[in-house]
Amino acid sequence: MGAAHVADPAVEAVDLVKSYPAGKNKPPITALRGLSFAVAKGTVFGLLGPNGAGKSTTVKILSTLSAADSGSARVVGIDVATRPERVRRVIGFVSQKSGTDPMGTAFENLLLAGRLHGMPRRDARARARELLTRFGLADAANRLVQTYSGGMARRLDVALGLMHRPQVLFLDEPTAGLDPHARSEMWAEIARMAGDEQMTVLLTTHYLEEADHLADRLAIVDQGTVVAAGTPSELKSGLRGDAVHVELAQPDDRALTVLRTVSELRDITMDGGTVRGRTDDGARALPPVLAALDEAGMTVTSATLARPSLDDVYLRHTGHSFDAAAAPKALEVTE
Structure with a gap:
């Protein structure tokens, strides 16, 4: 850029x-x-x-x-x-x-x-x-x-x-x-x-x-x-609608496939046991999201709706969350 x-x-x-x-x-x-x-x-x-x-x-x-x-x-x-x-x-x-x-x-x-x-x-x-x-x-x-x-x-x-x-x-x-x-x-x-x-x-x-x-x-x-x-x-305004964050009791790669069937949800990503997506209407999208995961036998420990944040912007442009990128890996060279 x-x-x-x-x-x-x-x-x-x-x-x-x-x-x-x-x-x-x-x-x-x-x-x-x-x-x-x-x-x-x-x-x-x-x-x-x-x-x-x-x-x-x-x-x-x-x-x-x-x-x-x-x-x-x-x-x-x-x-x-x-x-x-x-x-x-x-x-x-x-x-x-x-x-x-x-x-x-x-x-x-x-x-x-x-x-x-x-x-x-x-x-x-x-x-x-x-x-x-x-x-x-x-x-x-x-x-x-x-x-x-x-x-x-x-x-x-x-x-x-x-x-x-x-x-x-x-x-x-x-x-x-x-x-x-x-x-x-x-x-x-x-x-x-x-x-x-x-x-x-x-x-x-x-x-x-x-x-x-x-x-x-x-x-x-x-x-x-x-x-x-x-x-x-x-x-942040470049991201339309609400952010949906769902925490699963256990990471399960099937969650991506399951949630892609929920028409109200888009831009779905998964990072460990956290599934994220975007929707134009959070209140409308959350019930079918939870229902789809429950039907697939996946236990949800928490589900939240939020306005777009800089973490969502980071996720949108990199494909991973800010916290995941900050996890221990190659250290920044400081000399």
Whole structure:
């Protein structure tokens, strides 16, 4: 799927391909397979996909930490391959792993980041105090980072990425491992950055709810390529009617054949003991679905109707559910 047309994009990736060596006598691992997308300025753009989809690899290429095998990428019009030093001046990058010094205080970490970006000491000190207040860390400014909770440490990570007032901020799984309260606080701050400051934010996430809540637009990534892109509403509205989810007591491949006889149901898929389908009228379709399964001797443990979700969008474009794609398999290459 090619990148949507965006006039003067803040971030643009075109046909990115990236492979990693897998070891002696093993074929290389292909992380990206012609991935393309474009991000409008001043928006929050989400790369949504399970672990191993290629999200972190994409961000590393865009932030000049890795090089693509082929394809091209630009950040605020600057080519990441030929002008990496210029790209680094206009971006902030918050990786999955913290970049703070745990034996330093929050203020010391921020001051060091500012000085590394060439900020005069007075400006760096003022900016550090501003960010500590903004992220609710002022009272803990002089505490060692190793004493911080997970939510506090993650807020400090984002503050570090903002020290030099970047035009584009890359957030790689910004809320992974946070509790619901800390995640909600981070969501509010990300939305504020784009809304109040007109900063462009590109975040990667494997949380469906996070992408739905935060992203102005998103690209769903599966096995190194973009399989669907648009606003969350556009993607969900492309699926007509209701989603039917049926859980069987025991997986039974006959369920697909049985449910194909139910005229009200379409787009039927099966993943283990879960059968999914779509219907224009859920209330009308559910009774014959349950009756058909019962007649075939299959025990249903639960049956639900729901409006289209991003998981349904993912299923539609990949043939498998998001949870199934996220199950342990080949890990995403992070080096």
